[in-house]
Amino acid sequence: MNSLLAFTIVMLIWTISDYVAKKTKALLSSLFVASVIFLVGFKSGLFPEDLLPSSSLLALGQTVVGLVIVHLGTLISLDEFKRQWKTFVIGVSAVVGIAVFMYAFGQIFLDTNYILSGIAAISGGTISIILVQDAAINAGLVSVAVFPVLIAATQGLIGFPLTSIILRKEARRIQTAYRDGTLATPKEHAVVHDETDDSILPAPFHTTAGTLFVMGCVVLIATVISGWTNGYLNTFVIALILGIILRRFKVLKANALNGIDAYGLIMIAILLIIFGPLATLSPSDLFDLIVPITIAFAFGVTGLLLFAFLAGRFLGYSKEMSMAIGLTALYGFPGTLILSEEAAKNIGETEEEVHIIEDEILPKMIVAGFSTVTITSVFITGILAAFIY
Known part of the structure; x- marks a missing residue:
């Protein structure tokens, strides 16, 4: 197909x-809308199978995926996680719950490869999907590579309305406590990334080319370190850790890729990677995935809610807040921001009440999204991907 x-x-x-x-x-x-368009286009013959490779974006995405993972690391403020350590623990517990329930009960119905890819998709975002997709494609398992794409495309349809209902209940609880005078003084909003943070690197490395050069070097270093461990430590997991460390010491600025000229194109190229297997999936294979997807959601979401609830109860969080924190694994940022603001605006009857509710909910939800999707899921998926064969 013509590349242009x-x-x-x-x-x-x-x-x-x-x-x-x-x-x-x-x-x-x-992601859901694009998945539907690509799926219909490929299966109807409207799009040729070589659409994505011909666009040149697929190759770009595969090249720069490591840069985006380093970028994710620079979004994480260690100081904020210290302040919100209870939220972090609940978020980690939710992802562990997904893995435990999927692995313990999912094997009754599903092949292990589907379970591993399902854990990655339910607990994480694009990067987690790419990790398991790469392993599945290398093993010649096309349907396993598509499985997490379809889960990721539909999990927001479960996560958004469920979280919205739960957060409204939490907002009402906060409103009642505020009116009764039993609400503790609310903390300030979470600042997960501060765009005023600067880098200690010389000015030439603050440009688009300079930023990409530095982050490319970081990924190369992560690749070398992974090689020293014979691949036991995944390159992308190391890249995430390096991103966190380099942001902490201001080698890389917070939110490193945001604002550079190439950021938007890079993100589109990254997202296109996950649609590649849709081109070669047969209609019968697609139909066969309906039951596995249903089973994955049933056990994954159950484990998520249960483990988040138990961890929250132990740490003194309300059951509603705990479960909302766990559900961030299904969508991450910016859904965490949107749902928190909507709950506050819909329940608060005065401007002061809206701010009080938002100040109680928003910091936890923002940190929760990073603890589930950005950190824990990448770590767990980086380990589980090695077992797909």
Whole structure:
């Protein structure tokens, strides 16, 4: 297929996906809309199988995925996680709950490879999916590679409305406590990334090219370290850790890729990686995945809610807040921000009440999203991907 035509089609698909996501307030995520368009296009013959490779974006995404993982590390403020350590523990517990329930009960119905890829998809985002997809494709397991894509495309449809209901209950609880005078003084909003943070590197390395050069070096270092461990420590997990460390010591600025000229294109290229297997999936294989997806959600979400509830109860959080924290694994940021603000605005009857509710909920939800999707899921998936064969 002509490369310019392929590139243009992909950009049109993403334009439509973003538009629908904004109109539905992310209830229908851009990932879900794009998955439907690509799936229908490939299965109907409207799109050729080589659409994504021909666009040149697929190769770009595979090249720069490590840079995005380093970028995720620079989003994480260690100081904020210290302040919100209870939230972090609950978030980690939720991801562990997904893994435990999926592995313990899912094997009754599903092949181990589906369980491992399902854990990655339910507990994490794009990076986790890419990790298990790469392992599945290398093993020649196309349906296993597609499985997490379909889960990721639909998990927001479960996570958003369920979290919305739970957060509204939590908002009412906070409102009642505030009116009764029993609410502790609310903490300030979480600042997970501060864009005023600067890098100690010389000015030439603050440009688009300079930033990409530095982050490329970081990924190369992560690759070398992974090689020293014979791959036991995943390159991407090391890259995430290095991102956190380098942000802490201001070698890389917070939110490192944001604002550079190439950021938007890089993110589109990364997301396109996960759609690749859809081109070769047969309709019968797609139909066969319906039951595994249902089973994965049933056990995964049950484990998530149970472990989050138990951890929250032990740490003194309300059951509603604990379960909402756990559910961030299904969508992450910016859903954590949107749902928190909506709960506060819908329940608070005065401007002061809205701020009080938001100040109680938002810091926990923001940190929760990073603890589940960005950190714990990448660590767990980096380990589990090695067992797909």
